[in-house]
Amino acid sequence: MAETMSKHNELRAQHGEPAFKPYFLRYLATKGVDESAWAQAWNSWHTRMDADKSGQLWARFNAAQTALTMQAHFGDVADMSQEVRGGLTLDMFARLSAEATQPGVDFDGLLARHGVSAAAWHSGRDAWNQAMSQDTMHKITTQYGQLYAKYNPAHVAAMQAQAAQMIANRAAVSAQEEEPEVEYTVDSALAELQSPVPRTRWHAAHLLAQKIQTELEGDRARQRQALAACVPQLLDCLDRHDKETVSSAEAAARDLVELGQTGDEAKGAVTRCLLRGREHLATAQAAFAPIQNKNVPERIYLQSEIQDYTSLVETLEEILADWNDAGADADEAGGPSVGGDRTADDEGLAAKAAGARSWWDKIMSLFR
DSSP: OHHHHHHHHHHHHOOOOTTTTHHHHHHHTTTTHHHHHHHHHHHHHHHHHOOOOOTHHHHHHHHHHHHHHHHHTTSSSSOOOTEEEEEEHHHHHHHHHHHHTTTTTTHHHHHTTOOOOHHHHHHHHHHHHHHHHHHHOOOOHHHHHHHHHHHHHHHHHHHHHHHHHHHHHHHHHHOOOOOOOOOOHHHHHHHHTTOOHHHHHHHHHHHHHHHHHHTTTHHHHHHHHHHHHHHHHHHHHHHHTTTSHHHHHHHHHHHHHHTOSSSSSHHHHHHHHHHHHHHHHHHHHHHGGGGSOOTTTTTHHHHHHHHHHHHHHHHHHHHHHHHHHHHHHHHTOOOOOOSSSOTTTOOOOOOOOOOHHHHHHHGGGGGO
């Protein structure tokens, strides 16, 4: 079961959603099962592991899956065990660190037995710690952990036992009465819109957009106040988001539609966001192609990035197409074009676009 779950995640990283599905089904076929049989087996094991009050079954499953996952995502990373930093190989750094945890160890004697001076230990330790702190893909950290486990197998057993105990305690913890959630109010959102952190402001704007359409419905004065504070942050999110906040930009675009913000400023922001999103998606896809079939951690991060930007681009294209169709329909009907973003009093917060402008038609021609 651990092997199957690991393969499921490996294929998803390799091919993305939903393209990985046929590959996974073919893998299941090599094991003599179909998707239904696999799902039944997983549910059965899940129930059995949950029923194990010792937590040992879950701990063993997690340990097995972790080992397989490491191979799937780090198997093609170059061996760094003999790489030297600060006069110390990674292998020796891990070995000394592991053996130093043994009860009653004489560390000076340990260094002497391995022919390592105190100066080499300190410089090597500092160099490797610095390298690991800058290792965003966790390549060094992963190999260090594997080497550490090799030289201190008792530590691995202790960690597994600790994991089992934590799992065993999970039921008791979940049974405890949960603390009541703090209500997130309109005032809370308005206050967070003043945060110096863009991500916080954008999240607050998204939540405020929802409250404008629910809690504040019927309160025109407060709707106008909230709308005036919310919309600039949604536009800012579309223009300034990064790969860590792609989902926020996608949500911001949808919020603008729901709030009836379909004037020039909103359309311009969505168009710029789409162009930038397409460019970033193409860059990520180009970087992903050479490593698609390699067991390296970059594949996971790039696949996630591709999925996020694909969703963003598809959403923005859909929004722009809807706006353009609405404008074309209005032109055929001979209706007047609507200028600017509509307010709560003027048009209603959930209204769609109702007019097209010549400049917008020119912009949309870029996507035909």
